[in-house]
Amino acid sequence: MSMLVVRSVTEVRAQIAQWRRTGDNIAVVPTMGALHEGHLSLVRSAKGRAKRVIVTLFVNPTQFNNAEDLAKYPRDEASDIARLDAEHVDMLFAPDVAEMYPEGFATKVSVSRLSEGLCGAHRPGHFDGVATVVTKLLLQTQADSAFFGEKDYQQLSVIRRLARDLDIPVEIVGVPTVREADGLAMSSRNVRLSETARKQAPAMAEALRAAGAAIEAGQPVSSATDTAKTTLLTAGYSQVEYLELRDAETLEPISKLDRPARLLAAGWLDGVRLIDNIAVLPAH
Amino acid sequence: MSMLVVRSVTEVRAQIAQWRRTGDNIAVVPTMGALHEGHLSLVRSAKGRAKRVIVTLFVNPTQFNNAEDLAKYPRDEASDIARLDAEHVDMLFAPDVAEMYPEGFATKVSVSRLSEGLCGAHRPGHFDGVATVVTKLLLQTQADSAFFGEKDYQQLSVIRRLARDLDIPVEIVGVPTVREADGLAMSSRNVRLSETARKQAPAMAEALRAAGAAIEAGQPVSSATDTAKTTLLTAGYSQVEYLELRDAETLEPISKLDRPARLLAAGWLDGVRLIDNIAVLPAH
Numbered sequence: 001m002s003m004l005v006v007r008s009v010t011e012v013r014a015q016i017a018q019w020r021r022t023g024d025n026i027a028v029v030p031t032m033g034a035l036h037e038g039h040l041s042l043v044r045s046a047k048g049r050a051k052r053v054i055v056t057l058f059v060n061p062t063q064f065n066n067a068e069d070l071a072k073y074p075r076d077e078a079s080d081i082a083r084l085d086a087e088h089v090d091m092l093f094a095p096d097v098a099e100m101y102p103e104g105f106a107t108k109v110s111v112s113r114l115s116e117g118l119c120g121a122h123r124p125g126h127f128d129g130v131a132t133v134v135t136k137l138l139l140q141t142q143a144d145s146a147f148f149g150e151k152d153y154q155q156l157s158v159i160r161r162l163a164r165d166l167d168i169p170v171e172i173v174g175v176p177t178v179r180e181a182d183g184l185a186m187s188s189r190n191v192r193l194s195e196t197a198r199k200q201a202p203a204m205a206e207a208l209r210a211a212g213a214a215i216e217a218g219q220p221v222s223s224a225t226d227t228a229k230t231t232l233l234t235a236g237y238s239q240v241e242y243l244e245l246r247d248a249e250t251l252e253p254i255s256k257l258d259r260p261a262r263l264l265a266a267g268w269l270d271g272v273r274l275i276d277n278i279a280v281l282p283a284h
Numbered sequence: 285m286s287m288l289v290v291r292s293v294t295e296v297r298a299q300i301a302q303w304r305r306t307g308d309n310i311a312v313v314p315t316m317g318a319l320h321e322g323h324l325s326l327v328r329s330a331k332g333r334a335k336r337v338i339v340t341l342f343v344n345p346t347q348f349n350n351a352e353d354l355a356k357y358p359r360d361e362a363s364d365i366a367r368l369d370a371e372h373v374d375m376l377f378a379p380d381v382a383e384m385y386p387e388g389f390a391t392k393v394s395v396s397r398l399s400e401g402l403c404g405a406h407r408p409g410h411f412d413g414v415a416t417v418v419t420k421l422l423l424q425t426q427a428d429s430a431f432f433g434e435k436d437y438q439q440l441s442v443i444r445r446l447a448r449d450l451d452i453p454v455e456i457v458g459v460p461t462v463r464e465a466d467g468l469a470m471s472s473r474n475v476r477l478s479e480t481a482r483k484q485a486p487a488m489a490e491a492l493r494a495a496g497a498a499i500e501a502g503q504p505v506s507s508a509t510d511t512a513k514t515t516l517l518t519a520g521y522s523q524v525e526y527l528e529l530r531d532a533e534t535l536e537p538i539s540k541l542d543r544p545a546r547l548l549a550a551g552w553l554d555g556v557r558l559i560d561n562i563a564v565l566p567a568h
Contacts, residue, residue, distance in 0.1 A: 009451060104534070106397050107415070107449035112390045131391070132450075139423075139451040165391035166416075167293060167423045250388070 003085040005092045009140050012054070012093050016142055024051040028143035030134060033057040033094075034074040034188035035083050038178040042147040043087045045175045054141050055084050057094040062101070063129030069273070074188055093141065100136065109135045109166070111158045114251050118154050118264055119275065122241050130155055131162050138168050146170050151177040151185050153262055153277040157251055177276070179205065185276045196236075197270030203235030204265055204276045211243075212263050212280040221245050221255050225263075232267050241266040241273075245280060257282045287369040289376045293424050296338070296377050300426055308335040312427035314418060317341040317378075318358040318472035319367050322462040326431040327371045329459045338425050339368050341378040346385070347413030353557070358472055377425065384420065393419045393450070395442045398535050402438050402548055403559065406525045414439055415446050422452050430454050435461040435469050437546055437561040441535055461560070463489065469560045480520075481554030487519030488549055488560045491527075496547050496564040505529050505539050509547075516551050525550040525557075529564060541566045 006012055016026060027050035029042045039055075046053045057080060064070035077094065084092055108128055114120075115127035138146055146163075148156045160172045178186045183205035184198075193201055211228035215221055229240045246253055248260040257280060264277040290296055300310060311334035313326045323339075330337045341364060348354035361378065368376055392412055398404075399411035422430055430447075432440045444456045462470045467489035468482075477485055495512035499505055513524045527549040531538050538545055541564060548561040 013453070104445075105449050107393065107395050107446045109450070110392050110394070112392070114390060136449075136451050139453065142453065161388075162391045165389050165420075166393070167420050169297070169423065169426065 001081075001085045003081070003089050003092055005081060005094060007093075007095055008099055009095070012091070012140055013142075015091060016052075016054075019052050025144045026050055026052045026054060026141065027145045027147060028137065028141045029053065029055045029147045030137050031055060031057055031080075032059045032073065032188065033080045034076060034191070035080045036178075036186045036188065036190075038149055038151060038186035040083065040087060041178045042149060042175050043084065043089060045173065046145070046147045047088070049145050049147075049173070050143075052090045054091045054093055054143065055089050056137050056141070057092060058100060058133065058137075060100070060129055060133040061097060062132060063126050065123045065126050072192065074191055093137075100133065108132050109162060111161050111165070114154070114158050114161055117251065117253070118242055118244065118246070119266060120154070122266065127155070127158050131158055134159050135162060135166065135168070138163065138170050143170055145173055147173050147175055149177060150174050151187065151276070153264060154251060157249070183209070185274075187274065189272050189274065192270075192272045194270050197272070200236035201269055201274060203232055203237065204267060204274060207231040207235075207243075208263050208265055208276055208278045212278050215245065215257050215261075215263070215280050216283070221257070228265070232265070237267040237269045239268040241268070243267075248279065285365075285369045287365070287373050287376055289365060289378060291377075291379055292383055293379070296375070296424055297426075299375060300336075300338075303336050309428045310334055310336045310338060310425065311429045311431060312421065312425045313337065313339045313431045314421045315339060315341055315364075316343045316357065316472065317364045318360060318475070319364045320462075320470045320472065320474075322433055322435060322470035324367065324371060325462045326433060326459050327368065327373060329457065330429070330431045331372070333429050333431075333457070334427075336374045338375045338377055338427065339373050340421050340425070341376060342384060342417065342421075344384070344413055344417040345381060346416065347410050349407045349410050356476065358475055377421075384417065392416050393446060395445050395449070398438070398442050398445050401535065401537070402526055402528065402530070403550060404438070406550065411439070411442050415442055418443050419446060419450065419452070422447065422454050427454055429457055431457050431459055433461060434458050435471065435560065437548060438535060441533070467493070469558075471558065473556050473558065476554075476556045478554050481556070484520035485553055485558060487516055487521065488551060488558060491515040491519075492547050492549055492560055492562045495527075496562050499529065499541050499545075499547070499564050500567070505541070512549070516549070521551040521553045523552040525552070527551075532563065 027046035109131040110128045156174045182202040184202045207228040211224040214224040243265040248262045261280045266275040311330035393415040394412045440458045466486040468486040491512040495508040498508040532544040532546045545564040550559045
């Protein structure tokens with residue numbers, strides 16, 4: 001194995017100082033492990049941009065508003081390491097909780113507005129946890145670029161905002177969602193679905209696609225989103241937390257497709273919370 | 285004049301990139317202007333530590349909980365520039381509010397516990413404003429070291445904490461308070477005192493000194509602080525917001541001098557809010 005596996009910020013800093021001396025630029029791909037093709041797509045994008053790629057693996061407890069979700073979050077570090085090594089990642093930074101949040105830790109980064117609706121409304125504190133840990137990871141690795149999946153679109157928006165607002169000298173790069181052959185957005189949580197639920201799950205991607213196409217074709221937004229919600233419940237989802245059209249940049253609710261928009265959804269299937277989103281664009 | 289005066293983060297970054305290419309290390313001294321000898325002491329400490337010194341001048345609106353205090357905050361940029369140039373400062377970064385908080389700005393850095401008592405209890409939101417703007421200034425300038433006065437001891441503690449917690453690659457250096465000949469801690473707000481109040485003002489430094497000495501000599505903490513509060517009110521202060529012994533690192537209240545401590549006070553004199561603090565140390 002040629003990939004370095006490091007556990008401390010001190011080791012990360014020592015290695016990046018060495019890379020910096022030879023002028024290597026650095027990209028970081030923050031993950032919570034349980035890696036799938038979506039993560040590997042981030043890694044490949046990062047490899048295309050920077051000489052050195054650091055992947056971070058940290059299941060961040062402060063972004064879980066639900067203890068059961070944290071406990072059930074899939075973990076398989078050995079398999080993750082093998083996959084990343086095969087992708088020729090330079091370093092895996094996999095700190096433990098005490099390394100990230102030592103005794104006395106007291107600082108929080110929060111992003112108003114962008115964090116408030118959608119997932120933020122259903123997962124109190126979630127985006128504060130994300131914003132704080134991502135700020136730390138960006139500053140620990142001092143990367144020139146950082147790669148995040150569009151699958152977590154609200155998260156990507158929050159991260160773009162905090163990086164700009166705090167003047168973190170990094171480029172935030174969003175990477176398109178990778179999907180299974182049947183359209184289901186790849187997610188580490190998909191492994192928790194039963195066989196039956198796994199077959200029902202792609203209904204979310206399909207409902208979004210259909211609603212997005214209807215809105216682009218001129219159907220009123222609320223009628224298209226109502227239809228999509230009904231489709232999800234009929235397909236086996238037990239609950240739709242939200243299914244909404246939002247401004248693609250500010251994430252403010254919009255009722256008319258007069259600018260680039262995003263259609264975003266979250267729902268529960270078989271006790272698992274799934275999310276997805278797609279671009280919805282006005283005609284030129 | 286040899287000092288660069290820049291207004292934008294882009295210009296700061298371009299200049300520091302040039303300095304970095306020749307291996308120069310960089311120190312930053314964040315200020316709100318209205319510079320006095322206390323600030324110049326920070327500048328001289330910074331000059332002793334780094335090849336390049338950046339002073340920032342930004343009267344940060346988000347850390348003023350009181351609009352009148354913000355409006356009355358003394359400003360004299362031309363005089364500040366002349367003083368800094370005479371100290372051979374390399375760069376003054378003096379952004380306007382729109383450069384620091386462009387439209388859509390939404391991110392806040394907050395530090396729990398350390399921010400909560402003392403000044404934090406009397407100035408709601410103050411330390412969130414400080415923490416956010418200092419995070420920005422540290423990341424904008426990418427300085428190796430940053431210099432802050434011990435006069436604002438709670439602020440210094442909050443900044444040490446956030447720099448450590450967010451893994452900002454900077455050394456935070458505290459510099460001892462500079463005092464007038466009569467003991468008054470230098471502050472930009474001192475110019476707002478009437479001639480009479482200016483003569484009464486040193487009572488705070490003297491009361492702290494006496495109480496600190498009494499505590500070090502074994503007097504009970506509450507008796508020493510009660511005496512000091514009475515002294516201040518007798519001397520002409522209209523109100524004592526707090527006068528308390530705290531753990532020097534965590535700022536937790538302590539009732540017994542069993543570790544390094546800090547005695548901190550805030551009070552109102554002639555409509556001006558003044559603060560001061562001193563070290564109080566247990567016998568070896």
